[in-house]
Amino acid sequence: MTTSTVTPEIVAFAQGVRAALADLPAEEVDDLTEGLEADLAEAYAEDLQRELPDPAAYATELRAAAGLPVRTKPKSGVLSSLTQGWHDTRADLKVAIRRNPALASVVDFLGELRPAWWIVRAWLAAWLVASFFGNERGYGMAGTWWFVFVAFAVISVQWGRGRWHGPAVPALIAVGNVIAVVAFLPVMAAADDPRSSAGDFDRGFASGVDATVSDTPAEGLSFNGHLVENIYAYDAQGKPLKNVQLFDVNGKPLVTNRGGDASPLTPSAARLETGSDAYNVYPLKVTEMMWDENGNYVPDPSPDPRKTRALENGPFLKVPAVDVPKKVAKSNE
Amino acid sequence: MDATQLLKGVLDVAVLAVVEDEDGYGYDVVRRLRAAGLEEVGDASVYGTLRRLYTAGALTSYVVPSEEGPHRKYYGINAQGRAMLDLQRKVWTEFSTTMNNLLTSSTQPGEAA
Numbered sequence: 001m002t003t004s005t006v007t008p009e010i011v012a013f014a015q016g017v018r019a020a021l022a023d024l025p026a027e028e029v030d031d032l033t034e035g036l037e038a039d040l041a042e043a044y045a046e047d048l049q050r051e052l053p054d055p056a057a058y059a060t061e062l063r064a065a066a067g068l069p070v071r072t073k074p075k076s077g078v079l080s081s082l083t084q085g086w087h088d089t090r091a092d093l094k095v096a097i098r099r100n101p102a103l104a105s106v107v108d109f110l111g112e113l114r115p116a117w118w119i120v121r122a123w124l125a126a127w128l129v130a131s132f133f134g135n136e137r138g139y140g141m142a143g144t145w146w147f148v149f150v151a152f153a154v155i156s157v158q159w160g161r162g163r164w165h166g167p168a169v170p171a172l173i174a175v176g177n178v179i180a181v182v183a184f185l186p187v188m189a190a191a192d193d194p195r196s197s198a199g200d201f202d203r204g205f206a207s208g209v210d211a212t213v214s215d216t217p218a219e220g221l222s223f224n225g226h227l228v229e230n231i232y233a234y235d236a237q238g239k240p241l242k243n244v245q246l247f248d249v250n251g252k253p254l255v256t257n258r259g260g261d262a263s264p265l266t267p268s269a270a271r272l273e274t275g276s277d278a279y280n281v282y283p284l285k286v287t288e289m290m291w292d293e294n295g296n297y298v299p300d301p302s303p304d305p306r307k308t309r310a311l312e313n314g315p316f317l318k319v320p321a322v323d324v325p326k327k328v329a330k331s332n333e
Numbered sequence: 334m335d336a337t338q339l340l341k342g343v344l345d346v347a348v349l350a351v352v353e354d355e356d357g358y359g360y361d362v363v364r365r366l367r368a369a370g371l372e373e374v375g376d377a378s379v380y381g382t383l384r385r386l387y388t389a390g391a392l393t394s395y396v397v398p399s400e401e402g403p404h405r406k407y408y409g410i411n412a413q414g415r416a417m418l419d420l421q422r423k424v425w426t427e428f429s430t431t432m433n434n435l436l437t438s439s440t441q442p443g444e445a446a
Contacts, residue, residue, distance in 0.1 A: 006402055032384050034396065035406035039360035043376060058377045065344070065381025067388075 016055030
């Protein structure tokens with residue numbers, strides 16, 4: 001047997017052939033092309049005039065002689081033609097990459113990292129499933145979920161190595177990889193969030209309820225740069241009014257600032273006949289709030305009685321009556 | 334008529350025949366076929382045929398590592414391959430006899446029906 005040099009052209013050619021066979025299982029491709037470089041090197045050492053043929057045409061001949069299916073032709077239907085288009089593009093891309101040595105070496109390097117990706121995608125899948133059940137813990141998972149991760153890792157690696165290839169598996173892997181790539185960044189971000197825990201759902205639900213029910217902007221009415229805490233209305237005779245509903249010209253309820261923790265007051269909603277709560281009914285019933293020794297924001301157990309009275313009754317018991325022109329006053333009677 | 338077209342149908346038996354006495358690796362088999370007069374045989378066709386015969390159980394296969402270059406994959410015939418070769422020899426002999434007769438007789442003027 002002759003020992004011959006394998007030139008870079010031959011290596012590139014062999015890689016091109018393998019790329020054109022890429023739709024076949026990895027094992028099949030290996031068996032089919034094992035020794036290809038040696039055979040080519042010998043053939044071209046014997047006849048230096050020979051030119052390397054087109055790798056794709058060579059692969060087609062190899063495939064036909066081996067009795068393997070020709071690269072699947074598009075079937076009818078949008079989905080299958082899309083899949084076919086994707087397969088063709090991918091195979092063409094591979095052939096193109098193999099023709100460019102720099103690109104080929106980058107791709108080869110990335111290829112060496114594939115086992116790491118197999119583990120990462122298994123972790124991603126386990127994390128997503130665990131978080132669905134509220135069992136993720138930062139980057140990790142609650143105790144027994146690590147067994148799920150190990151199971152996923154075994155499946156992922158076996159798929160990656162081209163074992164366990166059923167008819168639908170390549171498509172499954174493709175879909176799974178796409179999901180994994182898309183989910184990777186959001187999951188990393190969520191896992192990195194120290195608040196992320198089983199309480200996420202409850203918190204999200206509560207904030208959603210807040211947003212729907214209270215429909216109150218963080219900033220409410222202000223006057224001369226100060227936030228308005230309450231509004232006291234007096235009638236034409238100067239007597240205080242209760243339960244006055246205020247709106248702006250667009251029909252939006254006029255609400256005071258309910259700045260949450262920053263405000264010393266928490267208003268209670270008035271109930272409308274429709275059954276919904278309203279915060280634009282003045283004077284607002286308010287609860288005086290305070291910070292207790294544990295740093296919790298709680299209703300003040302012993303509010304200043306004078307301030308409570310003032311809040312309830314308004315700044316004045318009575319204000320001067322409005323001097324209404326007689327005509328109008330009559331028609332009001 | 335194109336000889337390469339004819340070759341497709343008989344490549345199996347041709348490959349079996351050239352590995353019958355001695356195991357061979359891919360290009361070795363190509364060389365033996367060409368030396369036997371099948372000049373037009375394509376490398377890839379031979380490699381693919383070897384692979385298919387191996388998958389069909391007619392050949393054994395083993396890899397011989399090389400210190401200097403890439404390793405070579407050798408193929409050898411087994412009992413099933415010999416049986417296949419014997420059968421195909423008979424088929425070929427009968428077929429070629431028939432074809433010879435047909436072609437020879439049809440060239441005789443006046444004898445064509």
